[in-house]
Amino acid sequence: MLELLSEHVCFGGVQRFYRHTSQSTGLPMRFGVFLPPAAHKADAQVPALFFLAGLTCTEETFMIKAGAQRAAAEAGMALITPDTSPRGAGIEGESEHWDFGVGAGFYLDASEQPWASHYRMESYIHELQQLVVKELPIHPRRIGISGHSMGGHGALTLALRRPDIFRSVSAFAPIAAPSRCPWGIKAFSGYLGEDRRKWAAHDASLLMEQEQTPFPDGILIDQGLGDKFLTEQLYPEEFEAACINARQPIQLRRHAGYDHGYYFIASFIDDHIRFHARNLAG
Numbered sequence: 001m002l003e004l005l006s007e008h009v010c011f012g013g014v015q016r017f018y019r020h021t022s023q024s025t026g027l028p029m030r031f032g033v034f035l036p037p038a039a040h041k042a043d044a045q046v047p048a049l050f051f052l053a054g055l056t057c058t059e060e061t062f063m064i065k066a067g068a069q070r071a072a073a074e075a076g077m078a079l080i081t082p083d084t085s086p087r088g089a090g091i092e093g094e095s096e097h098w099d100f101g102v103g104a105g106f107y108l109d110a111s112e113q114p115w116a117s118h119y120r121m122e123s124y125i126h127e128l129q130q131l132v133v134k135e136l137p138i139h140p141r142r143i144g145i146s147g148h149s150m151g152g153h154g155a156l157t158l159a160l161r162r163p164d165i166f167r168s169v170s171a172f173a174p175i176a177a178p179s180r181c182p183w184g185i186k187a188f189s190g191y192l193g194e195d196r197r198k199w200a201a202h203d204a205s206l207l208m209e210q211e212q213t214p215f216p217d218g219i220l221i222d223q224g225l226g227d228k229f230l231t232e233q234l235y236p237e238e239f240e241a242a243c244i245n246a247r248q249p250i251q252l253r254r255h256a257g258y259d260h261g262y263y264f265i266a267s268f269i270d271d272h273i274r275f276h277a278r279n280l281a282g
């Protein structure tokens, strides 16, 4: 059951925000949807791009800051923006850190208490995918996924774990080797415990080592070279090397001067929308 929170006409399509009760997290969750003009036609089923945002963000951040709606309207593509964590779980200290807990769900299902009951963001994204396909004019199999930073980690890992659902994948400045960076180590220790075998199932570079070209149309990653988190937290070169070993086509574009923020994302989002539109056309 979807509760419409707001609706705005945008580039001939419509920007909406919804709330619903999630079985996966056991809590009310919010998400954003942009439907392009092509979705207004009778019996329309448009392709959709899930965009997973990064640490401290909400379902609104990408919709407000990336300026993606113009290209999505032109490409006839829906945009779906989930929140970045459950909210209101009532776990002591869940809002104390900006890189763990609220706003930092890392798109995985926690196995450790007190997080395991509500912090189930991987299951939630799958629940949301099924919900939007059922309730909105979205094609059930033409679904792509992208994301930024923690959301780039989410996009790469969810796509690698379920390439049958997410048929096209890209990322901006992803946390590409979380098992070896401070953000990833903190999140994986807290949500998954200390057994590093569990971590490997949620680490894009380690997952890619076990793969054989899951995305023959390629993976697109953009990375700003002025990104203050690049050296300590992101490691896109590790994911690139794993792709080359697995014969997975990858385009890792390195952009001089661009930082980690949404001015960088806004500069290249149109390329990502067109990349996914091409991959999901068939």
Ligand SMILES: N[C@@H](CCC(=O)N[C@@H](CS)C(=O)NCC(=O)O)C(=O)O
Pocket (backbone or CB within 6 Å): 053, 054, 055, 056, 057, 061, 065, 098, 148, 149, 150, 260, 261, 262
């Ligand atoms: N609060 C952090 C930064 C958090 C941050 O940069 N978040 C990124 C994702 S990892 C983001 O998209 N923030 C929202 C924005 O830039 O509008 C700091 O103090 O360095």
